[in-house]
Amino acid sequence: MTELHTNVRYVKGIGEARAKALAKVGITDLQSLIAYFPRAWEDRTKLYTIDALPIGEPACVKAMVAAPPVASHVRQGLDLLKVKVVDGTAALFLTFFNQSYLKNALVVGRSYVFYGKAEGSLLRKQMVNPLFEPEEAGQITGRIMPVYPLTAGLTQSVMHKAVRQGLDACTELLPEVLPDRLRMKYELCHINFAYENIHFPTSFEALGVARRRLTFEELFLLCVGLQLLRRRRTGETGPVCRPVELESFYRALPFSLTGAQKRAVDEAVGDMCAGRPMNRLCQGDVGSGKTMVAAACVYFAVKNGLQAAMMAPTELLAQQHFRSLAPLLEKQGVRCALLTGSLSAKEKKEVQGRLAAGETDFVVGTQALLSRDVAFASLGLVVADEQHRFGVAQRAALSAKAGEHPHILVMSATPIPRTLALMIYGDLDLSVIDELPPGRQQVDTFAVPDSYHPRVFRFIRKHVAAGRQAYIICPMVGGPDTLPNEKKAATDYAAKLQKEVFPDLRVACVHGKLRSGEKEKVMASFAAGETDILVSTTVVEVGVDVPNATVMVVENAERFGLSQLHQLRGRVGRGKHKSYCILFSDASNEETRARLKVMTETNDGFRLAQEDLNLRGPGDFFGQRQHGLPQLKVADLQCDLALMQLARQAAEELLASDEDLSAPEHRAIAEKLRAMFDSAGGGMN
């Protein structure tokens, strides 16, 4: 019997090898097969005559085979098949590379529809490797065809056939999650129509209708889930704080906070005094000074007799925060400690003992802080830095751990438009730091081909001679299917640079596989100016703060997304010196060029985030990787802001009418939510 969880191996044409390839993109059963949505659609509805066939664009043409196909063997590995086809208007010359087996598929005197890109001149048109089928078939021409994201071992045609079969097998099986009432009110089509037409739309209108429905469903479920999380929280009580003078803390700083920083602190302080647990996201571009906002909140909590903890995504960052915050806070009577994996067992025990006894007020660490062995005497505030590595899951784990519910402040450098942020962090309140500390200069950014290496090396030399420092993010070898060996890449490259290019300069190397004690040493020496050039993997991507560094060089920049490049660039331009970012890439594909160009044009994280959204789609924003949220598949947020509002509204209506989703017609929603949030590790139960 077929069911949604039937293995894809049972689909005709899917053998072991293809099943493996499919698994790589997350397709294992019928359900995941039909939920694998196209990334684009090709309009093959219009049929051209040969004389009207546009040059350089894919199009369909109906024509008759005029003469027997001619096969020739050019050399090993290169066979050609040439075919002349005609219609009433002109002739078209087809060439197939290494597809000699097609010789018998094309019969003289028969008509076929060919789909491909015509080249040549108006007088002599040709087409290379067109797809084709007999004129009456209507399977792959004369209609709108889906274009799927592929991986090695998959082709569009394999996907087309597999999805077609999957859809046919599932028509009776798809559960309709959205109640009729809701579908009527928001004018949403039935689930069967939606799945059929997202893959094989009968028209572009039908595609729009299908997409709207699926997007709505996705956003709606997300909203319901997040609102449930939020409701649970507002029913709880958090440690109540009383107002504390922050002036003495501010006065001890080497600079005065910007207005935006102060506002963020005030908002957090307001939360902590309100009696329910704070759950606030503080968002600010790279370098906007989020750490000081966190420090002020820590000070505030500690002066209220509470303990505070700060979690960083990497040891490197934890150590950096400790180094910069501890001296400042200790002066104010806050007892600080660092707890990371690299401490010896004995040291760990000591730190843990003092935390449990309430003899430490503020601890900085990694996720190790979440571990079972760590107990607090009176944990009142948790700061999670660089949230995009922390998810809903960790947030939930923290609340659970502390027993009573600590205040949570999440810091994020991923600047996303406010509406999006509200959506993504639906269970959080939001502060935005929309102002940079005074005196910051633009980081001048250049995208250059690999042949510029000598020039760039001279450029680095000049800056080092002037007393500055540089980062070089090293290249990675290996394709998308092989796990890059970052350790080897970084150490080899550093050794090569030291030996061949900068023998007289101090080159050091840091990568994720270094023992953490080692990592700290390398970073500390770079921070102290004892290293001129730091060759690194992306471990420096997040948060690292060395204001004397003024040059950021990124090798193979095509491998990075915009947000990541922006993060990397954010490592320079942090002090008073003019800074530069150089992006090496020989990649010629359009998307990459566009991405690098945007980098050279703007330093504005919000604009970059928007561009990233346009170039790569919202998957990465919504994706588990960044936010620990369920992966969204269809929601195209840019054009769907209006729909997003509707989905939120519908979610609120739903919960107003049935707050625990106990009505029978809402059971499917409850189940789907459980699946969604469980796979994100969020724990809805």
Ligand code: ADP
């Ligand atoms: P991010 O928001 O990226 O975490 P940081 O908190 O690391 O930024 O701050 C970046 C740099 O700016 C640090 O060197 C910090 O000391 C400095 N800084 C923070 N706030 C101010 C301010 N109000 N005026 C001047 N410098 C500041």
Ligand code: MG
């Ligand atoms: Mg930071």
